[in-house]
Amino acid sequence: MRIFVTGASGWIGSAVTAELIEAGHRVVGLARSEESAAKIAALGAEVRRGHLDDLDALRAGADDSDGVVHLAYNHDFSRMADAAQTDAAAIAAIGDALAGTGRPFFIASGVAGLPGSPATEETAGPDFLPRMANANATLALAERGVRSGVLRFAPTVHGEGDHGFIAVLAGIAREKGVAAYVGDGAGRWPAVHVLDAARLVRLAVEQAAPGTIVHAVAEEGVPTREIAEAIGRGLDVPAKSIPAEEAAAHFGWIGPFFGMDSHVSSELTRKNLGWTPAEQGLIADLDAGFYAKS
Structure with a gap:
């Protein structure tokens, strides 16, 4: 086509x-x-x-x-x-x-x-x-x-060269010297x-x-605490919880997004189109250092 x-x-x-x-x-x-x-x-x-x-x-x-x-x-x-x-x-x-x-x-x-x-x-x-x-x-x-x-x-949508949400979070962690997550970090982030x-x-x-x-x-939903901890490992800064009411001040515009709990299934997509994800996950990409570059 x-x-x-x-x-x-x-x-x-x-x-x-x-x-x-x-x-x-x-x-x-x-x-x-x-x-x-x-x-x-x-x-x-x-x-x-x-x-x-x-x-x-x-x-x-x-x-x-x-x-x-x-x-x-x-x-x-x-x-x-x-x-x-x-x-x-x-x-x-x-x-x-x-x-x-x-x-x-x-x-x-x-x-x-x-x-x-x-x-x-x-x-x-x-x-x-x-x-x-x-x-x-x-x-x-x-x-x-x-x-x-x-x-x-x-x-x-992650991988080497991604400049989206996770790259923004890594930039904030680099600037502030702490990789933060909201509340207990149980909120889920699809990837x-x-x-x-x-x-x-x-x-x-x-x-x-x-x-x-x-x-x-x-x-379906990577816990945001795990994301913050992986960012922290990559940048050699501590991971830290912040209260929900401080998220906007700490993260800026991305705060409301990172504080959400988003649990999403792709079961029907996989079944109907025969799609099987084969690449490594978000935490593995973080640990590979793709988001630690300035």
Whole structure:
């Protein structure tokens, strides 16, 4: 298949692009800059210049493809409403281009904020969270003849080179000289290795039925105390509990996330798509020193 991928030069997108190409698919990656274009070309993919606000470019990319994987998203937490609005417009444009074709269209979403213990693929995402409302709109495209689905990623997609949540926590620990966790540290943090996540995206594009939700979750919930202790080992700083009321002051914007208890299952995903995570877990990546680098 010829797959149009937005976010193809990003952390997850570059792994997905490489996985799709290795499996024999052709990838066209959306690039908003020369740097992104160079990264996409180096992976062996075709480059299409454009950005998420360029709806004509998105429609053209979708129309010229056998399927779309939409991974690009603005993760600036100070502009969450704007990011969700841009994403909604992009999803609508791509959906219009694919309507009636039966082609696959999968978008990135997340498991954070899902209710239940464990939250499953059948757990509905609340529409009051803008990104989940966009995910629900994508699922509804199945009624318009699109093999649409949602890729709910764990909050940490880890591996060497990850600059996400865990890297932020390591940076805070380095700055403050202590690797903190909230309360007793029993809160759970789902995780998946980036290579396992990329394989799952490929399987979804190849096999998943219309209206499918998949959970890119290899570990249902690593205790946050274990995460902090592993960060501490890597940086040679002590691990320490802090009260929940001090989390925001200590961690900043990431405090509310790290203080959550998020227990998420991927049992249905594994069963339906034959996905078996094979890479090492989050604590092993931490102990390998990937997050100890300044």
